[in-house]
Amino acid sequence: MKKIVIVGGGQAAGQAAASLCQKKFDGKITIIGNENSLPYQRPPLSKQYLAGNFEREHLLIRQAEFYESRNVSVRSGVTVTAIDPGKKTLTTDKDDAVRFDKLLLATGARPKRLDVPGMSLAGIHYLRSVADVDRIRAQLPGARRLCVVGGGYIGLEVAAVAISAGLEVTVIEAEERVLQRVATPELSAFYRNLHESHGVSIHVNAQVTGFAGDGAVRAVCCGDKEFPADLVIVGIGIEPNVELAAAAGLACDNGISVDEYCRTSSADIFAAGDCTHHPSPQLQRRLRLESVPNALDQGRVAAVNMLGGNDIHDAVPWFWSDQYGLKLQMVGFAADGEFQILRGDVDANKFAVFHLADGAIVAVDAVNDPQSFMIGKRLFGKEVDRAILEDQSADLRALLKK
DSSP states (O other), X not given: OOEEEXXXXXXXXXXXXXXHHHTTOOSEEEEEESSSSSSBOOGGGGTXXXXXXXXXXXXXXXXXXXXXXXXXXXXXXXXXXXXXXXXXXXXXXXXXXXXXXXXXXXOOEEEOOOOSTTTTSBTXXXXXXXXXXXXXXXXXXXXXXXXXXXXXXXXXXXXXHHHHTTOEEEEEOSSSSTXXXXXXXXXXXXXXXXXXXXXXXXXXXXXXXXXXXXXXXXXXXXXXXXXXXXXXXXXXXXXXXXXXXXXXXXXXXXXXXXXXXXXXXXXXXXXXXXXXEEEETTXXXXXXXXXXXHHHHHHHHHHHHHTTOOOOOOOOOEEEEEETTEEEEEEEOGGGOSXXXXXXXXXXXXXXXXXXXXXXXXXXXXXXXXXXHHXXXXXXXXXXXHHHHXXXXXXXXXXXXX
């Protein structure tokens, strides 16, 4: 019997298993994850689940019955410690060896850590897993002042949840502006104003040098300045989990290196999700994306190709974030644009910014404007009539007809 092993417990792993079942794979599928859970989705963790508006079982990508009825073995709470590509085996911390014919690494990523004095104080958290959020939620009722270190998506989503829960919230960002890595200066300014209008105190160009407290955190230190806090959440980015692949001799460079088929440098080992560094034929460069759509698409492509297919991963990169009831949807990368066209009303919190290069749409940033996002996504990489885009009264669906 053919054996496919999937290492990981996130979106890519769950999607790959589901796709293998949909393709009627009649061999043995084993999912090995180091968390004590079935594969689950992470986006709600910093939003609905943190706010207490999302049941834990709703995080699951598939319920237990799905795996049981399809002969998929899920080994939770098990850590893979080594891979032998030549022998096609892997070992775990349970001292057992697992054979595979094809292997998918969906090992994801982990939060970057701050290395400053006071990091071991109680009340300081990172947010990546459901267990992380459970620990944070347990402290929220007794907290009064929350300090978020990092003004990226995770940090701002946490800030929105906390301010709605009645906490005093401070965001500390080391860069010149929030969302600096992923957004234009104009969009960064919009989100800073949005948060400040809800009472969040934002400090940029502020480097955390340590944490003060006696057993438990009482302040975040930035040089000689202290920000009072009895709860701290650090969100300064993530780094891919490549150690297992690297130790097995697989090529790694800002992630596990894969080709357009999601295949690693070892022919029978594939990789998908946040841990991969992959080519984008559309963008004509290699990327590592921290994106659910990317993880899902790579999971599907890897499943097909582990069964002998030749599907190519070439999906358009897109992202989203929910804050204060506003939905931000982004396709492509604004930095690729040469100029931008604003449609809608920023003051009304409903607008879209189209970014163009050589007459083609290369990115769209849409706030509460799903139609513009969807049209921009369909037209990604295509030349468009600039006059229609600039005409605020024009129906953008006319661009699709052209």
